[in-house]
Amino acid sequence: MGDDWWFQDVSFLNLPLYRRLILAIESRGMKPETVAASLIHYAKKYLPLMNKQSSFNNINHVNPGTTVSFPPEADQRTLLEEIVTLLPNKKGVTSPKFLLRLLRIAMVLHASPSCRENLEKRVGAQLDQAVLVDLLIPNMGYSVETLYDVDCVQRILDHFVSLHQETSLSTSPCLVAEGQVLEGTDALTPITMVANLVDGFLAEVAPDVNLKLPKFEVLAATIPDYARPLDDGVYHAIDIYLKAHPWLTDIEREQLCRLMNCQKLSLEASTHAAQNERLPLRVIVQVLFFEQLRLRTSISGWFFVSENLENSQNPSGNLGLPKKNGSCPVDSAQEHAVDVDMRDRVSELEKECSNMKEELQKLVKTKRKWKIFSRKFSFRQKLQPCNSKESCDLKEPESYMNGQPNHEKGYAAQ
Numbered sequence: 001m002g003d004d005w006w007f008q009d010v011s012f013l014n015l016p017l018y019r020r021l022i023l024a025i026e027s028r029g030m031k032p033e034t035v036a037a038s039l040i041h042y043a044k045k046y047l048p049l050m051n052k053q054s055s056f057n058n059i060n061h062v063n064p065g066t067t068v069s070f071p072p073e074a075d076q077r078t079l080l081e082e083i084v085t086l087l088p089n090k091k092g093v094t095s096p097k098f099l100l101r102l103l104r105i106a107m108v109l110h111a112s113p114s115c116r117e118n119l120e121k122r123v124g125a126q127l128d129q130a131v132l133v134d135l136l137i138p139n140m141g142y143s144v145e146t147l148y149d150v151d152c153v154q155r156i157l158d159h160f161v162s163l164h165q166e167t168s169l170s171t172s173p174c175l176v177a178e179g180q181v182l183e184g185t186d187a188l189t190p191i192t193m194v195a196n197l198v199d200g201f202l203a204e205v206a207p208d209v210n211l212k213l214p215k216f217e218v219l220a221a222t223i224p225d226y227a228r229p230l231d232d233g234v235y236h237a238i239d240i241y242l243k244a245h246p247w248l249t250d251i252e253r254e255q256l257c258r259l260m261n262c263q264k265l266s267l268e269a270s271t272h273a274a275q276n277e278r279l280p281l282r283v284i285v286q287v288l289f290f291e292q293l294r295l296r297t298s299i300s301g302w303f304f305v306s307e308n309l310e311n312s313q314n315p316s317g318n319l320g321l322p323k324k325n326g327s328c329p330v331d332s333a334q335e336h337a338v339d340v341d342m343r344d345r346v347s348e349l350e351k352e353c354s355n356m357k358e359e360l361q362k363l364v365k366t367k368r369k370w371k372i373f374s375r376k377f378s379f380r381q382k383l384q385p386c387n388s389k390e391s392c393d394l395k396e397p398e399s400y401m402n403g404q405p406n407h408e409k410g411y412a413a414q
Helices: 013-026 034-046 073-086 096-108 113-125 150-170 184-203 213-221 232-244 252-258 269-275 281-313 328-383 390-393 396-402 408-414
Strands: none
Touching: 013 034, 013 073, 013 252, 034 073, 073 096, 073 113, 073 269, 073 396, 096 113, 096 396, 150 184, 150 213, 184 213, 184 232, 213 232, 213 396, 269 281
């Protein structure tokens, strides 16, 4: 017989008796996992929203021909608040999925602020174990601006960062010695998982046209820079936000792109960013610059390895003389193979570098053509008000000094 044999029996008790029973068995030393499992079973029986998978709007939806009696909303609110207070404080006893579902129900039933704050702190303590689907909490506020509750996720994330701030700073690769980086990898795993979770959440809420830029920036900047091994996720979210908000100014676009580090983009993300017309020109130039530096470093590293191989095979001039035991042809064949491989790689890198230079030159030429066009357009606009014969005749003597009409001299100057 398992530990859950008594869950169904005690679920028939009313809330006051059930509360007294839980407090009594908890004081007798029952495992927190068993107490939490009993509370989950009790909540699923008397909170109808616990069994709904997706819709939280159709609270009183009943299929035709069926009769289902739900407790009143006030009783459900009281039950929810009581269950939250009875949950064990031990971390990991209740899953984030269950806590986030309780948080959703608390917003629907308009539970007390202390109840919602308690659930947000519990979720924040184990946010690294949460799933993106459960984090997409519909906005239940009175002034519904965005589809999902971004403010709630921000509070949960702030609580997680506050709990892990000391551990994260003490084990940051920028602050520890080289030999201790591997030891701190396990401690950095939770913050790295949360960084991936937040990047995914940003990508989900970015298409919302009502999402303000400051909220997006604050949520993305809450994650420290060292928590992201790569910035591909935040770049993807920024790209979606720029696509959904085309009215952003150039200053706002540059401010938004400061959230990502161009040096931490993968090759695929760098290639996409170099051809992304939604990004500011300065960001594209930075991406191309760092990609060129990366290619140069790779080329120099390969040449360094090849030189070390040659030096190891020929440590001195006397020992480098060809041997007559038949080993020289094998060594020369290996050297030839390595040389051919190195040349192929260098040629590929040179092609990629030349392609990036061509992309950069195209962008610069496009910008110059646009400036020339804007200047011509503004010049013609300035000539339009000159409609009176007297004002135009005043400049004719100066224009005919060189034997050219005034309008021809003007276009020649252009």
